[in-house]
Amino acid sequence: MISRTTTDKVKDRVDIEEVVGDYVPLKKKGQNLWACCPFHNESTPSFSVSPAKQIYKCFGCGKAGDPIQFVMDIEGIGFNEAIRHLAQKYGIEVEEEKQATPEAVQAYNERESLYIALGFAKDFFVKNLESEEGKAIGLSYFKERGLRPETIQKFDLGYALDKWDSLLQAAKQSGHSEEILLKAGLVLQKEGEPERIYDRFRGRVTFTIHNLGGKPIGFGARILTNDKKQPKYINSPETEVYHKSDVLYGIFQAKKSIREKDNCYLVEGYTDVLSLHQAGIENVVASSGTSLTENQIKLIKRFTDNITVLYDGDAAGIKASLRGIDMILEGGLNVKAVVFPNGEDPDSYARKVGPAAFSDYLKNKTQDFIAFQIGLYKEEIAEDPIKRAELVRHVIGSLSKIPDPINRTVFASQSAKLLEIEEAVIQTEVNKILLKGEKDRYFKEQREESEREAALEEILPTQPEQVSFQSMIFLQERETMRLLVNYGFEMVSDQTMVCEYLLQETAELHFETPVFRKILELYKSALEQKVLPQPEFFLQVDDQEVKKEVITMITRKYELSTLWETRYHIFTYHEADDLAKTVYDNILHLKKKVIKKLLEEAKQKIKEAETLQMEVDELSHRIQVYMELKKYQVEIDKLLGIVVSY
Template identity: 45%
Template sequence: MIPKSKIDEILEAARIEEVIGEFITLKKSGRSFKGLSPFSNERTPSFMVSPDKQIYKDFSSGKGGNVVSFIMELEHFSYPEALKWLANKYQVEIEEVELSSEQKEAESERESLYIVTRFAEEFFQNQLTETDEGKSIGLSYFKERGFTQETIKKFRVGYSPDSWNEFYDTAIKQGYKKEFLIKAGLIKESSKAEDQYYDGYKGRVIFPIHNLSGRPIGFGGRILVEDKKAPKYLNSPQSIIYDKSAVLYGLYFAKGEIIKKDFCYLVEGYTDVISFSQKGIENVVASSGTALTVAQIRLIKRYTSNITVLYDGDAAGIRASFRGIDMILEEGMNVKMVSFPEGEDPDSFSRKNDLEELEAYLSKNAFDFIVSKARILLGEAGNDPIKKASLVKEIVSSIALIPEAISRSVYIKECSSLLDIEEKVLINELNKIRRIRLNQQERNKSRLIDEERNEGEESAVEFKEIPEKLYDDVSVQERDILRIILSYADKTIRILADDGNELEVEVAPFMVHELIRDEMLFEDETCLKVLNLIIEYVDGENPILMGDFINNEDNEISKLAVDLLSSKYDLHEWWGERKILVEGEELKLKRAVEGSLYSYKSKRISKMIHENQEKLKEIDAEEKEEEVFEILRTQQMLDKIKASLSKPSGRIILS
């Protein structure tokens, strides 16, 4: 349990724009920052970060919150885990409590996997640097590759002893459960004997794989002896903390440099990343353990739209890269290629050259992918017309993947010159390919709609569709009042008192008084929670601070506060729907306050009138005459109240 005082200290130290800036590229947009959502695949940025309010709002997915909820959402952390992560970043000391065996067992599967993976990383590191076997075998391997002590420490590489059960025995003695050790791929059950287990990475050097916040989530293990029965590399199995198709090796260490330089080198192996980093080129990641996936490409796109793919100089390596690069193009990114001399890879080449030579080579040999692909295929085709026709289709097929029409046009012009083919011919082929793809997408979309419709029909007995709230719903007005109070609580407006004199009043006490006087507290449960909290502040004459609502321990209050304070508009969307002209809130705050209160009261009265009329319809007038008269009296009273509601002077009605 983290004390409230420590939570406040962490939240005071943390800057949301700094934290989120570690995970996505943010660009200044007025007083806020804007970027591509890390929670959805969007092409136009709609992810907003407000340093003033210390909140974020993702308009593409609907997610929003403070710095803690962002870390929780992105990294699937618990609340205490997110606070500890922030405390570590901002050097706020909090007391760490050692977990007992009972607590370890009670932890969730996700947290248990994090715990055993962290233990394994420390075990492998210790074996590498503190044991004779680790030093003579594992450390020798890394030193032969030129890795320094600092590099070994930075990437947390390790060694798993060539023993059947040394890791297993150590883990069990320290209270870790077999169930989670198996799920993490750290131990395996023997097929020869029941309830017998052996170490999953025995006799291998270990490359830990980290998530974006630096926690180990999996491992890559390389065998050091020739063994035809064993794979050269062994990777962690899929788990709830490790999805190999959505992870990039080295991204935790590289993301800062990728943002700074606005481009990323993409390589194949662990040692490629480590060698480049040691040399001084740190904006490099690897897709090791899997062919490049769309999820990995989108991960890079959070930080930059520019990728340079590095690959071995052999023809097979070049050809193998084509499919992955086509996927990058389809995501609307800019791609360059660099090939190394035959027999070299990024790791070996970087070890043979100093930083200046390496950077010069990368700069000189980085060519645009489309142009490079055209030249490579043209060389392969020679004078064969059939091969040349085939390569034209292949190149145009890649160009067709590019989302932007201008970019496609530029590439068509360049390839027309390079291939000595008329632009018109290439454009016709391009349009044909794009038409086929668009038709296929439409068919897929129709199929999905049909499937969803069928599923809906099958489950119609069990579920009823809940209609979305309309703009006219009372809760919309409730939220609008809360938004004005939270945004302008201590601002003042001038009102006309009963005696005809003007009074200067603060927004929050005035609006609260209006609601209490007319006995119109809110109907929506969460809105009422927030209003009651505001009333407590007003009664206690305490200042209403946005942070107290945004960082509230009640998740419903926190989420509502973020939603209210991260509106895209100056005033409520529904005013525009009713053709009501809205002027800037801070200039016309009095009008906003009066308009919001009037709309809410008017809507509540209209709702009460409607409910009263419905009661009248249901009653037998002859049998319950007295009850009918009571309902009619109520109706008259409600009609009078509605008539007495004067429209605020600040409202401008458009005809």
């Protein structure tokens, strides 16, 4: 496990803007930086990064945390792995400690062992290119494809020897167990013969697949013979560290260029990526021959909102893959397309015409998705009204996938001109699809809400009124903690601070929400140790629930521009302007809600006493408790300026 010293060094060194900026493009607005959230689909940025507070918060899905939590969330890794990742980024030496639970050690060791085994395999395949067999077969193939040594090195290209178990034996000699090699997908176990274990990749050139951090997580391998019984390509299976639908080939090498160029070229194969890099076009990734997935689109969206899809010159294949464009549009990205001449793909065409002519071709032949789709069917629809109508419906379906209404309107207008059809017709049909989608979503949400309520009734013995009281008390407890965390050391009078007043007034109250109890106890404990618990204090505790809640308390989605006051001299009200009244009213509202809940409980006890025909003294006592609570309620209402006839 990682030492506390290393963790503290990482926390002191990391910068939230740098860490998040490695994954999503940030734009400054007010005091904070904003982006579309990398954790859920959205077209309007609701993901806020505060450089001053070193936190992030999504106002759409609720994700929140510090730089370490961000790496954990976006990479899907644990705390220790996130610390290692950031330590490597900032050049911090990692110190180890031996204290950890056996389960944590086992889980961490296994995942690390997979990475180490895959790293060993990568080095093994790369080194094989220096062997006699590797030079004659593997390196010759790469040279025939026009790949330069620096490209081979940059992408960790290699060769798997044409032997039964060369990798297995080399890995075992280096201390890797057969169990880990099997889990990493590097070797196979012969069915019915568990003792027969052999290499998955044999006699093939290898393409290393990296994760965003540059670690090898899998391999693609191409056969170099004409053996019809063998597939042309084989790939690593799904493992603990490799999920094909979440990965794009070349993303590690391309992410910086994608962000800088604000565009991502999407191709199909490994060699397409390699040839484009050699042509000076580095903002390119491949789906590796698989259908584009939602997670791969989200991965690209971390770095840009613009995708240009490069298609082979095969009309039938292009038409079969058009669903990918609709998925990209639905993901909130802008789509363009380039089609290569018949019989050419990005790799072959780049090698055929050279870097300069290839770049010019991309610039001159790039089309927006509407012109591209209509152009594909231009000849077919010229003489066939039925196919023309089908194309119109297909284009309308694509338009309905665009989440941004302005973009949707612009492309609808363009579609009308290219299809020679009235724009109003297209807009009407698009609106019908959108309306149906809204209705479907509404009824789906209603069904899900009904299911949640039914589940809640099964697990909660409380009445609906009690659930409502719990909800009201939760919100008021949160507001009390928000005032305590944000304004604890502000003065509400000449001699009293906010924290003194709030702690005194809530001393006899029991906070029902566990996370607020934890925050309150942390606050009190800090004061006892002569520590002033400012918001930053809670961001250092090892409790993700507390950190997330405090971030919600100290982060606001909207900020008033300072220009209102500095330039236009329009002065607006801030809650801190009359903090004494804000804090005082909050305590009254909290007590009012607690008393309201107690009144309901007292009423139920009176009904219970009447039903069970308890003794008169017991019934009288319960009525007296109810009346005392009622007096408190009346008094609080008076203090709040509420006049109610009871």
